[in-house]
Amino acid sequence: MRAASSESFSRSVYDAVIVGGGHNGLVAAAYLARAGRSVLVLERLGNTGGAAVSTRPFAGVDARLSRYSYLVSLLPGSIVRDLGLSFSVRKRTVSSYTPVVRDGRATGLLVGGDRTRESFAALTGSDREFTAWEAFYDRTRQVAERVFPTLTEPLPTRQDLRERVADETAWRMLFEEPIGAAIEESFADDLVRGVVLTDGLIGTFADAHDPSLVQNRCFLYHVIGGGTGDWDVPVGGMGALTDALAEAARSAGAEIVTGHEAIRIETDGTAAEVAFRTDDGEGTVAARNVLVNASPQALSALLGEPAPPPAEGAQLKVNMLLRRLPRLRDRSVDPRQAFSGTFHISEGYGQLAAAYAQAAAGRLPEAPPSEIYCHSLTDPSILGPELAAQGYQTLTLFGLHTPARLFTEAPDATRDALLKATLAELDAHLDEPISDCLALDEAGRPCIEAKTPLDLEHDLRLPGGHIFHRDLAFPWAEASTGRWGVETAHANVLLCGAGAVRGGGVSGIPGHNAAMAALGR
Known part of the structure; x- marks a missing residue:
């Protein structure tokens, strides 16, 4: 094989x-370059x-969708300010809408704006659940x-x-007992319980009472973002953030090369060499520090070390x-309100438990739970002017409790069956099939387009399609985590991807x- 050229490196x-x-690799590059360090980013794609x-996933259509990740909560404002990013987010006017049929009547729970108390009362017949909701989220x-x-500080103990x-009740419900206990203690209504639980299940395959508390860790990261728990819409789509990060890194002096796939890391703890592959062959580059913005599995493979336990997305x-947006069976809610927040489908507490049990037994859920939001209602800039003028809208759906293991035997057929069943659950709350509204x-x-965990593994090399690279960890120091939660067994090799402690989500953390750990060396 010919040697890949390194002449373009400075x-x-x-x-x-x-x-x-x-995005995490770009954040690290920008911080290190701004500190005067020489930085090279190797990107496979x-x-x-x-x-x-x-x-633009649809041929000939001028709509730029956030294809994989889609909302922003965990990105600290300090990173945006430190790096001088030209990037902003917008608040959603509605937090969520959850349709349901009660006593043969199409209704739902609308959270956000000035109708929240009224919506709780109409659904449950009293103020009890609203009062509990306010206390729980306070x-x-x-x-x-x-x-x-x-x-963004060194790990606390x-x-x-x-x-x-400084709140023992909060500590118990979030950090010590399965979150299902607190939900059942706080709320009586099945639908309300389900809406609360969903934050513990995004990208995480678990029951409300899983003794490992993996659902608690997921829940924690979904309710602490920005110090408020708000999930905001990235103006211009998620690519606007990573484009701004790439520009910040380059402007600070970092070199970024695409089409360069790292294939091996050799290190003695002080100096390292990274081997890479391009279309022209293979080459190497030397470094004092190597930061790996990939999964722990990929890191182990690069170092030639035993792989950690396998991960599985769900x-x-x-x-x-x-x-156009579809009409709803619940005529009391404008579709523009319902879809501007998180639109929960088949996510009652009992429905979530049933879906988990069915998937754990190796079957697709009979009523697949999912949630939808419409980016373009809050930020129409992702649509071309003609589409926006004609009232076109985007929808992003995220389904739960569909672990990668369900797709191994017949991936395409299983994906098609799951998509059909998921859209049928949505259609049950619409006055017209969603297919009639598709552009x-x-x-x-x-x-x-639909992406399963296996598709994400193929497209992005997420192990098992796990969007967090592996199960999330509580944000404190353990014996093996190091000072920043990014350290490895090699002093000059750091993990800067979602699989680090306090990783997961679009955060840059x-x-x-x-970068702070590398600068501290």
Whole structure:
């Protein structure tokens, strides 16, 4: 094989070589370059951004969708300010809408705006659940205010974090007991319980009472973002963030090369060499530090070390473009309200438990739970002017409780069956089939695409399609985590991807923390 050319690199030894140009790698590159370090980013694909990209998935249609990740909560404002990013988010006017049929009547729960109390009362017949909702989320907001700032600091100990939370009831319900216990203690209504539980299941295959508390860890990261727990819409789509990060890194002096796949890391703890592959062959580059913005499995493979336990994703991601929003069976709610927040489908507490049990037994859920939101209602800039003028809208659907193991034997057929069943659950709450509202691409095909965990593993090399690379960890120091939660067994090799402690989601936090660890050396 011919040797790949390294002539385009500005130097033979870099202070830091970053493997992977996803958003965390770009954050690390920008911080290190701004600190005066020489930085080279090696990206396997032909573009940067990783899972946080905007693309035009439908041929001939001028709509740029956030193809994989889609909302922003965990990105600290300090990272945006530190790096001078030209990037902003918008608040959603509605938090969520959950349709349901009660006593033969189409109704639902609308959370957000000035109708929340009224909606709770209409659904449950009293103020009890609304009062419980306010108390529950007032408690999680206080936890968020105290925990979120620690995510960009050296890891606290478990006891330090407990003292910082300073609320034993909150500590028990979030950190010590399965979240299902607190939900059942706080709420009586099955639908309300389900809406609360969903934050513990996004990208996580677990029951409400799983003794491992993996659902609690997922829940925690979903309610502490920004110190408020709000999930905001990235203006211009998720690609606007990663484009801004790439520009910030380059402007600070970092070099970014695409089409360069890292294939091996050799290190003695002080100096390292990264081997890479391009279309022209293979080459190497030397570095004082290597930051790996990839999964722990990929890191082990690069180092030639035993792999960690396998990871497994459990979600269905569906992108749609509509000619118009569908009409709802619940006529008391405007579709523009219902779809601007998170639209929960088949996510009652009992429905979630049933779906988990069926999937755990190796079957697709009979009523697949999922949630939808419409980016273009809050930020129409992702649509071309003509589409926006004609009232086109985007829908992003995220399905739960569909682990990768369900797709191994007949991936395409299983994906099609799951998509059909998922859309049928949505149609049950619509006054018209969603298929009647889908736009068509230039070849006359419906504008809809579905991605299973196996698709994400193939497209993005997410192990088992796990969107967090592996199960999330509580944000405190353990014996093996190191000072920042990014350290490895090699002093000059750091993990800066979602699989780091305090990783997961579009946050930039592992990238920031790995840069701080490297600068501290």
